[in-house]
Amino acid sequence: MSNVSLSINGIQYEVPSNLTVLEAARTVGIDIPTLCFLKDINEVGACRVCVVEVEGARALQASCVLPVRDGMVVNTNNTRVRKARKNTVELLLANHNRECTTCVRSKNCELQSLSEELSIRTIPFEGEKRIPSFDDLSPSIVRDSSKCILCGRCVSACKNVQGIGILEFLNRGFKTTVGPAFEMSMRDVPCIYCGQCMVTCPVGALTEKSAIHKVWEVLEDKSKHV
Ligand code: FES
The missing domain is CATH 3.10.20.740 (Ubiquitin-like (UB roll))
Structure with a gap:
């Protein structure tokens, strides 16, 4: 060289x-x-x-x-x-x-x-x-677009490293955001929950669903059936 x-x-x-x-x-x-x-x-x-x-x-x-x-x-x-x-x-x-x-x-x-x-x-x-979107329906990943800085790290990790490609840039200009196509929930796309998007995210836009979050979900679900 x-x-x-x-x-x-x-x-x-x-x-x-x-x-x-x-x-x-x-x-x-x-x-x-x-x-x-x-x-x-x-x-x-x-x-x-x-x-x-x-x-x-x-x-x-x-x-x-x-x-x-x-x-x-x-x-x-x-x-x-x-x-x-x-x-x-x-x-x-x-x-x-x-x-x-x-x-x-x-x-x-x-x-x-x-x-x-x-x-x-x-x-x-x-x-x-931007009008934010919040998605906590997946069993393990919480997506909060109000914290996303559009760096594209999660898009690259999902697509180029893991070969999955469920995260994309959506919309254009001021309305640009990152998420699954058609702004579907992470629960409803073939996400394998590898967590690489969360690891590469430099901010709090993609985070792990906490244990306490999951407990509240179970309690909420139970209370609906009482
Ligand atoms: Fe170089 Fe973002 S443009 S670090």
């Missing part, structure tokens, strides 16, 4: 030519935050959290899908880049169910950690929110 020479944050590095800028940066110990990226599973450049500035390019570039090239001059952490990342996360939070204290993923949520890392204290983009 040949090497290329590129500058990252003013320092010259030699890295293998088959890397992306994200991989090259991480190889030399420079951290670039990511949200939708999942190595070998979801490399789609959807969230734009990993943007970097590349000399000669007008727009910021998503480093997770940007191949390195010889002579590249990259800046991963200047004011423009940090502001763009912060704005991106603020926009995600504007359309996100922020009841973190009651979310099972609280303190284990990539969006929450990133918000803390970027010192986000207020959401300047309050506006219309």
